[in-house]
Amino acid sequence: xxxxxxxxxxxxxxxxxxxxxxxxxxxxxxxxxxxxxxxxxxxxxxxxxxxxxxxxxxxxxxxxxxxxxxxxxxxxxxxxxxxxxxxxxxxxxxxxxxxxxxxxxxxxxxxxxxxxxxxxxxxxxxxxxxxxxxxxxxxxxxxxxxxxxxxxxxxxxxxxxxxxxxxxxxxxxxxxxxxxxxxxxxxxxxxxxxxxxxxxxxxxxxxxxxxxxxxxxxxxxxxxxxxxxxxxxxxxxxxxxxxxxxxxxxxxxxxxxxxxxxxxxxxxxxxxxxxxxxxxxxxxxxxxxxxxxxxxxxxxxxxxxxxxx
Amino acid sequence: xxxxxxxxxxxxxxxxxxxxxxxxxxxxxxxxxxxxxxxxxxxxxxxxxxxxxxxxxxxxxxxxxxxxxxxxxxxxxxxxxxxxxxxxxxxxxxxxxxxxxxxxxxxxxxxxxxxxxxxxxxxxxxxxxxxxxxxxxxxxxxxxxxxxxxxxxxxxxxxxxxxxxxxxxxxxxxxxxxxxxxxxxxxxxxxxxxxxxxxxxxxxxxxxxxxxxxxxxxxxxxxxxxxxxxxxxxxxxxxxxxxxxxxxxxxxxxxxxxxxxxxxxxxxxxxxxxxxxxxxxxxxxxxxxxxxxxxxxxxxxxxxxxxxxxxx
Numbered sequence: 001x002x003x004x005x006x007x008x009x010x011x012x013x014x015x016x017x018x019x020x021x022x023x024x025x026x027x028x029x030x031x032x033x034x035x036x037x038x039x040x041x042x043x044x045x046x047x048x049x050x051x052x053x054x055x056x057x058x059x060x061x062x063x064x065x066x067x068x069x070x071x072x073x074x075x076x077x078x079x080x081x082x083x084x085x086x087x088x089x090x091x092x093x094x095x096x097x098x099x100x101x102x103x104x105x106x107x108x109x110x111x112x113x114x115x116x117x118x119x120x121x122x123x124x125x126x127x128x129x130x131x132x133x134x135x136x137x138x139x140x141x142x143x144x145x146x147x148x149x150x151x152x153x154x155x156x157x158x159x160x161x162x163x164x165x166x167x168x169x170x171x172x173x174x175x176x177x178x179x180x181x182x183x184x185x186x187x188x189x190x191x192x193x194x195x196x197x198x199x200x201x202x203x204x205x206x207x208x209x210x211x212x213x214x215x216x217x218x219x220x221x222x223x224x225x226x227x228x229x230x231x232x233x234x235x236x237x238x239x240x241x242x243x244x245x246x247x248x249x250x251x252x253x254x255x256x257x258x259x260x261x262x263x264x265x266x267x268x269x270x271x272x273x274x275x276x277x278x279x280x281x282x283x284x285x286x287x288x289x290x291x292x293x294x295x296x297x298x299x300x301x302x303x304x305x306x307x308x309x
Numbered sequence: 310x311x312x313x314x315x316x317x318x319x320x321x322x323x324x325x326x327x328x329x330x331x332x333x334x335x336x337x338x339x340x341x342x343x344x345x346x347x348x349x350x351x352x353x354x355x356x357x358x359x360x361x362x363x364x365x366x367x368x369x370x371x372x373x374x375x376x377x378x379x380x381x382x383x384x385x386x387x388x389x390x391x392x393x394x395x396x397x398x399x400x401x402x403x404x405x406x407x408x409x410x411x412x413x414x415x416x417x418x419x420x421x422x423x424x425x426x427x428x429x430x431x432x433x434x435x436x437x438x439x440x441x442x443x444x445x446x447x448x449x450x451x452x453x454x455x456x457x458x459x460x461x462x463x464x465x466x467x468x469x470x471x472x473x474x475x476x477x478x479x480x481x482x483x484x485x486x487x488x489x490x491x492x493x494x495x496x497x498x499x500x501x502x503x504x505x506x507x508x509x510x511x512x513x514x515x516x517x518x519x520x521x522x523x524x525x526x527x528x529x530x531x532x533x534x535x536x537x538x539x540x541x542x543x544x545x546x547x548x549x550x551x552x553x554x555x556x557x558x559x560x561x562x563x564x565x566x567x568x569x570x571x572x573x574x575x576x577x578x579x580x581x582x583x584x585x586x587x588x589x590x591x592x593x594x595x596x597x598x599x600x601x602x603x604x605x606x607x608x609x610x611x612x613x614x615x616x617x618x619x620x621x
Binding site: 140141143144145146147148150151152153155157159232236239240243245246259263266270273274277278280281284285288289292 | 323324325326327328330331332335345445446448449450451452453454457458460461465472556557559560563564567578579582583585587590591593594597598601602
């Protein structure tokens, strides 16, 4: 009984208020793009916001920016002007440029962590769900990793391995993996008992092929949803790491670093801290809204329940 | 029943063992631990001395057993910087963190549970939607943004509350109360969002049950239906999430304490990072993980009180 309760609450933590990971959820029937937009107007706005952020990160040199690391002590802490759209920071660097280039770090970290955590968690989850002797061992390791607060684990990993973008990404992936493993495993455990899987086993399908052909497709919809939440949480953790001085090196213009630098003169120039903070909040909000819409869309059980109401 | 409680207790041992192994290996996977501890400017002779002193020249399993033996006796090692035992440092710094955690949990539960019940009761209306929007927002706004935002509005613009700092409630309760308001609000946001969401989902489910219809049919007051019948039966997932959310809380404490300059355990970690004081980092991770595991164990055992259908 407790196991059920635990599983339930835990997926609830990982994915907001969704009741259960959609076991064996077949992909929802495709609907028109316009129809989707109409049903999820908020998600459409979120997608648009993310597209703008993503594009300006890619084309950062083309959106009215100058060198984000160029110092100009004579022009420090200026207000907004035609030359400096959002003013300058305490070293005379252009805040708008730093904000746009900072988006690159957040986008890269979000995408990289989501991709890595999903791939690693998927492989571990698929095998641990199917190989019975492996399951208790792997799950105890995952329980142990989950007992360590994610931010602390990431802080510790960065502080021992030195600050760089790669170590930051790796350090954020480690605490995210157990959540993906548990999600995949719960799907595998329910799919394992399905007649078509039993049939495949009985005709001697090799395990890798079985996992690939019959089990993996069931994992994809919940994983897509989970990936968005992982990306949001990764961007947040990256900023927190930088903020605490255990993230990307200070010379890199990232939102977390901008917030960390903005602390020093917060009482004089609060906007230098609040701009990157607000940019971060908007980005994470957009990713979360998109994730919620995807969850409603890809989880037919939930969609049905909401529809009944 | 006591046997099953014992079983549940025993089942936490492998979890804690994994935590210990991870914490122990952390220093080893990233190269020579002696070189890391000795610092960037150390000579090879100094590194050798550190290696001897810490026993890094012995086989790794021997080191682990020695270390775990110390930990089991309550010895988390000494700070590389001040030489003080890590346990002493934790004892010195625990009060502000404990106070902040307590005010946050109390405040969050008091706000989030009624909000969640309200949203479930009026599901589909603007009240429900407002609560859900807040829940998504609370999850998305980074703790430090919120902290500095509050500080900007309430301390710098309106000058209502102190900007930073912490006063012990045992010294000056008024100053403590004033100083703890903003950190509590900051830290509560994500926790309120989490609990309100779960409360809403959980109460929504129980409101469909037959006994709710029965209660209403017999003319029970709506408030009693909601809080006595619906909320009580929805309590288990809510309490579970309060426990699991402590992990979020611990992460948030580290940031909130830095924002508001509160000298607690979170600041101890951050200071240890800047000084690369590994025994403190290791000791605190172990300490937080232990608290998390023990707390969730206690909540697990408390289910029997909340829901008599659950038996151990």
